[in-house]
Amino acid sequence: MIEIKNLHKSYKMGTNSLHVLKGINFSVAEGELVSIMGSSGSGKSTLLNILGMLDEADEGSYTLDGLPIKNLNEKIAAQYRNKFLGFIFQSFNLISYKNALDNVGLPLYYQGIKHKERVEIAMSYLEKVGLADWAGHLPNELSGGQKQRVAIARALASNPKVLLADEPTGALDTKTSYEVMDLIQGINEEGRTILIVTHEHDIAEMTKRIVNLKDGVIIDDSKVNQVRALSNV
């Protein structure tokens, strides 16, 4: 599903540049649930953003579901993001003046799906994350866990091939984190490929594979025995 080879990325700040990713080689098969770990500043988010086409690599190749992702113009990139990828952010990134239902429906709007159908699909995903009763609420009327579940529903709404989550539990307490992870595990079990950036070991243990990043290179990549989130709740 995801194939990256010799990926480099540096940030230029004035005259000096910061080499963040120093040749990443890594692939993810369909249906995997992978966590990316590493200390702060190791380049986890940078990697995830490149995978999500929110940012571009300086060097190396990236293939998503057989499509080479290189020098895409904005229009194509937007199409790919819309069709192939779903994002879950640490800070939720819901649109504050739209209610839960409309937030979930937004990717569908950009797919050109008409209002009526959009509402039906969005509602079904809200049901899936257990928030059907909260459809009409604005983000600031929801708890952190609820917001993240709305964000997950939104990421799922466009039926993407890959879900990318950057510290999805970073802003949540332990109990809520596990509830969110349970949801993510369930979604994975339906066959969806998911990448999660985290620096919490217990969260990483709930995935099927842990990739360890240090100073811009992968130092460890191993399968783990998945811990069920629900057993911890």
Place this chain on the structure above:
Amino acid sequence: MFDLERWQEIFETISKNKLRTFLTGLSVASGIFILVILLGIGQGMQNGIAKEFEQDASNMLSVWTNVTSKEYKGLNPGRQITLKNDDYTQTVNKYNDQLEYKSSVFRIWSGLINYKKESGNYRVEGVWPDLQFLENAKMTQGRFLNYRDIDNVEKVVVLGNKVKNDLFKNGEDVIGKYVQISDINFKVIGVFSDPGGERDESVVFLPISTAQMVFNGGNDLRRLAFTLPQRDNFEQALAESEKFSEELGAYLKEKHSVAPDDNRAITINNSLENTKRFYDLNKMIEMFFWGVGICTIIAGIVGVSNIMLIIVKERTKEIGIRKALGAQPLSIIGMILHESIFVTTISGFIGLIFSLALLEFVGPLIETEYIANPSVDFNVALTTVFILVLAGAIAGFFPAWRAARIKPIIALRDE
């Protein structure tokens, strides 16, 4: 533009961001409002001035004579020049197709008029029928002089309103009564009023033929008066009348052996030149209000631009989120422009309607000498609304374009 989904999205954004919408709308609406009111007042002032000089604002030319002030062809200065009947008839023959109304005037110096026991001294003038129009006299009773009166040398008189009021104290019928001018009986055929007021109503008019004969005027004339046809274009009217008065002056001076530059001997007074002052003033007022108006529009454009910049800045993160969810750059630009054009158009028209309503209902109530019926050309007002909407769209386009091109990761980081 006719994408229903887009409209729904816009309406939602607008209704959920009422303050932002209100502030944008307010600045546009008040800009248009102020502009239209300003233009209205400017127009009102122009109307007021136009009304002030309407009463004597005709393209009239008067010819007067006096003593010569220069030696010419061996003739000494100080020679009295007097206009004669043939000056009038020859001028009329020569320029007939250029003239609208024409009259020569003979004045009787001691104009003592009696009726029964009442009497008074008034200006008495022998004139042609056209003089009614040259003087803007309005008949309140009877009729003015006609060509038959002149041909038949009738002893008839037309009284100014003031003369009638002075002489006919007890409101009796005037028409057909006889008054004595220097002890000669004249039959009253009409009474006129004059917009010039009392001074211009203390006059009586006789047929010119009668006046010259009865009062031993011979061929002498006091003055000539002409009007040229009215023109819509003031500049054209002025040019025509200046050309005509020059030609006429040259002709009469040559005829009377007066030096070509001796404007004292033969004076031609061109009323349009006086009018020109008012026109210039009017032009200045118009330009001033347009200047202020254009400044208002510019201020409005700057205001709308600022608001658009702020709106786009405020929405940077939202734009990042939308892009992460798959929004095309064009749809981002479209969303921002669509909203701004919609809001500026609606509020522009609200400002327009309020200001036009104010001008319509309050305008006529304004009763000062300097402002009359303030109003504004609807097309001009409409154009300004479109200019502002267009400016808002252009002002919104650049930040929207930049926002649409900015990398989603950078937009998302924005706090």
